[in-house]
Amino acid sequence: MPALPTLFADLQQGDLPLHEQLVRALRTAILAGQLPQHSRLPASRALARDLALSRSTVELAYARLEAEGYLVRKVGAGSFVAIAPRQTPPRAAPLRAARALSRRGEAMQASGSCREEVNPGPNFGAGQADALAFPGELWGKLLQQRWRREGERLMRYGDPQGLPALREAIAGYLMQSRGVNCDPEQILILTSSQQGIQLAAQLLTDPGDCVWLEEPGYPGARSAMVSAGAKVHPVPVDEEGLNPVGSLPAPRLIYCTPSHQYPLGMAMSLPRRMTLLAEAARHNAWIIEDDYDGEFQYDQRPLPALQGLDSQGRVLYVGTFSKVLFGSLRLAYLVLPHALMTPFCQARAAVDGHSNQLLQGVTADFIQGGHFAAHLRQMRPLYRSRRDLLVETLASQCPTLTPIHTGAGLQLCALLPPGEEARWTVPANRQGLGLRPLSDFYLTPPDAAPPCSRHEGWLLGYGALDNASLRQLCRALGRLMGPGAE
Template identity: 40%
Template sequence: MKRLPTGLLPSIALEDSGPIYQQLADWFRRAIAEGRLRPGQRVPSTRALAGELGVSRLPVLSAYELLHAEGYLESFTGAGTCVAAAIPHEAPTRRLPRASTASATPAPRPVAARVAAMASPPQTWLKSQGAFRVGVPALDHFPHAVWSRLLSRHARHVGSEALIYGDTSGHAPLREAIVEYLATVRAVHADTDQLMITSGAQHGLQICAHALLDPGDRAWVEEPGYPGAHQALAAVGAVPVLVPVDADGMDVAAGVRRAPTARLAYVTPSHQFPLGATMSAARRIELLQWAARAGSWIVEDDYDSEYRYGGRPITALQGLDTDARVIYVGTFSKVLFPALRLGYLVVPKDLLPAFRAARDALDTCSPMLPQRALHDFIREGHFARHIRRMRMLYAARRAALQAAIRQHLPDTLHVVGAEAGMQLTARLAPGVDDIALSRRATQAGVSVRPLSPCYRGETRCSGVILGYGNVDEDAIDEGVRRLRGCL
């Protein structure tokens, strides 16, 4: 190939930070990729380039050696160093074509069509850390010193078995501790082998969708409901069937009318998200009977049942299941802290191979160090004590929020579903744009989650979801005052 003469190199600007050889190598790669340096074109000698840049020759030599190894440059006896001839003549360019020129249309950059169904509108309420951020527990009341000590204990004495890939189902002692806890508090029937540690509840829903659903399968979802359930279904190409929710929870009869042979039903029976209803006993039995009759599965999301203020937590739907049709989903994000990223699934025994395969394909296993620390946190009694303290704290904060609403917004916010959890939902008058209100509240330093995005059908109600877990009583009153100003 004919070698082109050395051209004048564009100015190379070196930064004060970062190795010089790396900056030079990056510059040559970009220049070659963008077509500013052509195949066969000679480049300056290392001595000449070092003199032009006013640097030592050593970093220039290192850059050229790296570019030779990567195939960007090649050398010829008596001809010096050139851009490699194997570089395509029509190198892809990162520069956008001018609108006034007749340049070729760029190649398409396709993504999966199902991603559109997984996307959610901008969540402006997440930009504020004040009242009333949904899903965040009382972080300042978490026993940080205890947790730090437990983590340090395992970090100091970590063995090789904690540094390699763990069991797909999770740390066995932790699974045993969780099974005992669920049997006592939630009446869940399972043995240790049936419990799988996940990276949170959303990850558990993704595993369920991958293990149980094929593209085109229909699945019942609550309307309104948890947006993350729709994302999990969209990820596998399943078709959501919107089933209305009333004061008794999911309307099973309506689900049967709309999709009697649906493969799966996703429900939050203990504390419906976002309206807060508890599924009645009649509806629970009706749902279980439908699943057994249709050969379908039920995914029970029990995301915050530990916090119920009218007595003991409601028995889990899984505990009533006599046909092994329920997959139980739980999480530690609400009872401990979200960044822990640990949750769990309770899976019927015959589904375990499918769930392990799905889990292994998604992310293999959860980190072992926090699993070991959490096992000690449960076994040493810290977990039970923390839940008891938080139940009293959240009850007081719930009462403070209800009182503030009665005082400042009695005719504007109509509270529903305040009997459990760490948030309550309040409906707004028809015609009030809850998304616009959420944006305005963010500017006022208040995190208000709009209700309407939880609906997927044509009929939508306007409202707000207010979390009170991580906000003290004074801040609750001030937050409601600010919300009143936004309205």
């Protein structure tokens, strides 16, 4: 056994109490094999003398190590090391975190996850709902009522598929307002649309399978597909939405945003919806329809969901409460073809069990009590007026920007002449404007042969901006880009 004092060279140098430092030093020595199993430790009096500690400090440390199972102490015989050293990899080959990941883990890390900005100030961040306009007091009352009625039951574990009351409320709303064909048994409650897209990628594609994504398109979908090991293929969008023309590789899965293309903002035309369904049938592929903000349609009656036109059970419809209620609620849902229900529920249970039961109950009450419809009636004109104000103010303050008309949502896309996006994004964001460049949404790198003409511009969120902030941000951008700038 090495002379014990040399093991404690660092003793009396840290902030921890002395007995704690002694415990740590002995534990480390035992685990590293410097104090072998069954070896006898010095008597507490002798060790205290050698280390210039009080005997009670050593006694305290020995007692702790005995309680933790590192030592056995026998009256009259002494204290003995109880365990064998742990197996550690040779020092020459330290385990590096990157090498410890699976291939899937590495793909996930490389996929560039999709994160929303935390606590953004007033800026052009896209997809933000107006939290101040949310009926918080009413929500609080409903929460209390649910808690009083069923709090104890809702604190227990729940059904991975989701609370029946919420599934019924969602099915009723979707059939009536979004033209989705479904019954409550086809609805799976989730934490987020992102979780729905992830589950679909994991359950419906094998590594190397081809997935069609809109170009430009939603980075969250790209990240889910890449994480699953799928091969993503960019398919151009035009003014009618995703346009599957030319010789495209056969997809196993197609992801699209038909109500409000993300990020450009157009709605997919009816003929294009029929073409897409026919293409999916030809390739025996699944379609994910991401209807992330379809509740906010302003100018005309929205087209019914793609899912409602599907007679073959190929469309998985994803909806979320992130935009229509609030983002941190973390409630979303998938409407699934009957054949996929069991595997998706099992996969969801395997991933994280289920969503918060109490909040599912409150959301169900909010919908069934008519408050959801009332909230939409209040928010639609508010968001529409913000969109109109943004278009008007951009025209006067930032004439180099050309907004693409959008009849829906919480953000719009404004195009820029070539070279301007790269020139202005960084200086504008240095001033806190929160601009998201369109180049972020393209799969194809800028220097590769594009499958479609490439746009430059920004995605500008207006949902969470009151009129004064909106005008102020446009003025700041106008000043930055105006004549004589730089």
